[in-house]
Amino acid sequence: MASKSIICTFQDGKQYYLQCDVLQVKNVLHRQINSKIPFDNIILIDDYDKVYSASTALYQTKNNQMQGQISYKVLDAQYLYREYKELIKINETNYEELLETQQKLQKLVEEMKEKEKSHKIEIQQLCETNKSQSADILRTKQAEIEKMKAEKDQEIQEIQDKHNRLELQLNQITNKCNAQDENIRQLQDDIQTQMTNNDKLQKKNEDLNNEINKINQDKTNLDQQWQTWYGQLNAQMEQKIQQIYQYQLAIQQTNNDYGF
Structure with missing residues (x-):
C-alpha cells in the first residue's frame, strides 16, 4: 500500500x-x-x-x-485514566460539600424552631404584664422576628447558590465523561483488531468504564438526594413563615386590644 x-x-x-x-x-x-x-x-x-x-x-x-x-x-x-481519577476526586469533594449543605439546612430549621418557641413563650408572658410594657416589648419582639427571618432567608439563599454551583460542576463533569466515553467505545473497536498486549488494554478500558458508571450513579444519587432535601426545606420554610405570620397577627391583635 x-x-x-x-x-x-x-x-x-x-x-x-x-x-x-x-x-x-x-x-x-x-x-x-x-x-x-x-x-x-x-x-x-x-x-x-x-x-x-x-x-x-x-x-x-x-x-x-x-x-x-x-x-x-x-x-x-494513561493520561486519560489519570484525568478520570481527578474527576472522581472532584465528584467526591462535591458530594461531601452537599452533605455539609444538608447539615446546614437542618441546623437552620432547628434554630428557627427554637427561636419561634422562645418568642411564643415570651409573647404569652407579655400578655400577663402591664399594657405599657407589653406594647414596647411586643414591638421589639416583632422586630427581632423579622430580623431573624431575613437572616435565615439570606443563609438559605447562600446555600442554594452553593448548590447551584456544585450542580453546574457535576453537569460539566458528566458532559466531559460522556465525551470521553465515546472515545472509549471507539477504542474498544481498535482493541478488537490489535492482539498485542490485548489483556492490558482491555483491563484499562474496563476500569475506565467502571469509573464512568460510578460517576453517573453518584450524580443520580446526588440529584435525587438534593430534590428530597430541597422539597423538605421548602415545606418546612413555608410552614415556619406561616407560623411567623400568625404570630404577627397575634401581635397586631394585641396592639389593637390595648389601643396601640
Whole structure:
C-alpha cells in the first residue's frame, strides 16, 4: 500500500510529520517519539472523531476518504485514566460539600424552631404584664422576628447558590465523561483488531468504564438526594413563615386590644 503524508498532533500542540503506510502509523509514531508513550497507550483520533484502527484506516482509504494529507490527534490512554481519577476526586469533594449543605439546612430549621418557641413563650408572658410594657416589648419582639427571618432567608439563599454551583460542576463533569466515553467505545473497536498486549488494554478500558458508571450513579444519587432535601426545606420554610405570620397577627391583635 502506498505511503501517505500524515500529521500527528499531540495535546500540547507538538506535531510530527510522517510518511508511511496508514497501517503502520502507530508503529512509526512510536519510534519517532522514542517510546515516550507506550505503544499500547497511543490513541489516534482522525478528523471524523473516530479512533484509529487498522480496519477503519483501510476502509477510509478504499473509499477515497484519505487522499492527500492525513491528520490525527494523539492521546495517551494513561493520561486519560489519570484525568478520570481527578474527576472522581472532584465528584467526591462535591458530594461531601452537599452533605455539609444538608447539615446546614437542618441546623437552620432547628434554630428557627427554637427561636419561634422562645418568642411564643415570651409573647404569652407579655400578655400577663402591664399594657405599657407589653406594647414596647411586643414591638421589639416583632422586630427581632423579622430580623431573624431575613437572616435565615439570606443563609438559605447562600446555600442554594452553593448548590447551584456544585450542580453546574457535576453537569460539566458528566458532559466531559460522556465525551470521553465515546472515545472509549471507539477504542474498544481498535482493541478488537490489535492482539498485542490485548489483556492490558482491555483491563484499562474496563476500569475506565467502571469509573464512568460510578460517576453517573453518584450524580443520580446526588440529584435525587438534593430534590428530597430541597422539597423538605421548602415545606418546612413555608410552614415556619406561616407560623411567623400568625404570630404577627397575634401581635397586631394585641396592639389593637390595648389601643396601640
